[in-house]
Amino acid sequence: DSGVTQTPKHLITATGQRVTLRCSPRSGDLSVYWYQQSLDQGLQFLIQYYNGEERAKGNILERFSAQQFPDLHSELNLSSLELGDSALYFCASSVEVRGTAFFGQGTRLTVV
Amino acid sequence: GQQVMQIPQYQHVQEGEDFTTYCNSSTTLSNIQWYKQRPGGHPVFLIQLVKSGEVKKQKRLTFQFGEAKKNSSLHITATQTTDVGTYFCAGDWLMEYGNKLVFGAGTILRVKS
Numbered sequence: 001d002s003g004v005t006q007t008p009k010h011l012i013t014a015t016g017q018r019v020t021l022r023c024s025p026r027s028g029d030l031s032v033y034w035y036q037q038s039l040d041q042g043l044q045f046l047i048q049y050y051n052g053e054e055r056a057k058g059n060i061l062e063r064f065s066a067q068q069f070p071d072l073h074s075e076l077n078l079s080s081l082e083l084g085d086s087a088l089y090f091c092a093s094s095v096e097v098r099g100t101a102f103f104g105q106g107t108r109l110t111v112v
Numbered sequence: 113g114q115q116v117m118q119i120p121q122y123q124h125v126q127e128g129e130d131f132t133t134y135c136n137s138s139t140t141l142s143n144i145q146w147y148k149q150r151p152g153g154h155p156v157f158l159i160q161l162v163k164s165g166e167v168k169k170q171k172r173l174t175f176q177f178g179e180a181k182k183n184s185s186l187h188i189t190a191t192q193t194t195d196v197g198t199y200f201c202a203g204d205w206l207m208e209y210g211n212k213l214v215f216g217a218g219t220i221l222r223v224k225s
Binding site for chain 1: 142145147154155156157160200202204206212213214215217218
């Protein structure tokens with residue numbers, strides 16, 4: 001158990017809908033990363049937050065947004081969902097802005 | 113943008129054979145990390161390499177960081193069935209206010225007993 005909690009574990013939704021994925025980092029970790037893992041794309045970096053502020057951005061679609069709250073948990077919002085958004089979404093946390101990333105179990109999103 | 117190329121994509125070995133996966137970046141890395149993801153699981157941190165030319169060992173696993181800090185390798189000696197999974201390298205570049213941990217595509221290792 002990495003100490004990073006993601007909910008829900010599984011999510012099935014229809015195209016065009018909006019979903020929110022939640023991540024609670026390890027106790028004491030200030031930095032949160034979001035990654036998307038699909039079969040043909042590997043682990044794609046989406047975005048990083050540190051202590052509530054956005055710090056680094058990857059190839060995150062405009063339909064996707066994220067935030068980190070004062071209690072340090074983070075949410076990834078995915079809107080206008082498309083079939084191609086079906087993937088495993090991982091959250092990871094680290095103590096500082098840089099350092100070892102500890103991954104949650106992931107949320108498997110299926111868009112039908 | 114920053115990218116890390118990882119090869120091979122897939123390797124199937126007989127138990128007891130060696131295995132190596134390679135990572136390459138077009139730009140100099142701050143450090144490189146290695147992760148292992150078991151089937152159905154999440155990536156788990158293995159090691160971080162920071163210094164140019166660094167070599168680290170964990171039992172049967174040997175990790176190397178190139179002199180130019182642009183490439184790295186993971187070598188497993190005498191593979192076992194417990195080594196099965198996907199091995200990812202992750203390049204770390206220090207951005208102005210954060211860092212961007214970018215993963216290679218991973219190498220899937222299958223071990224035949």
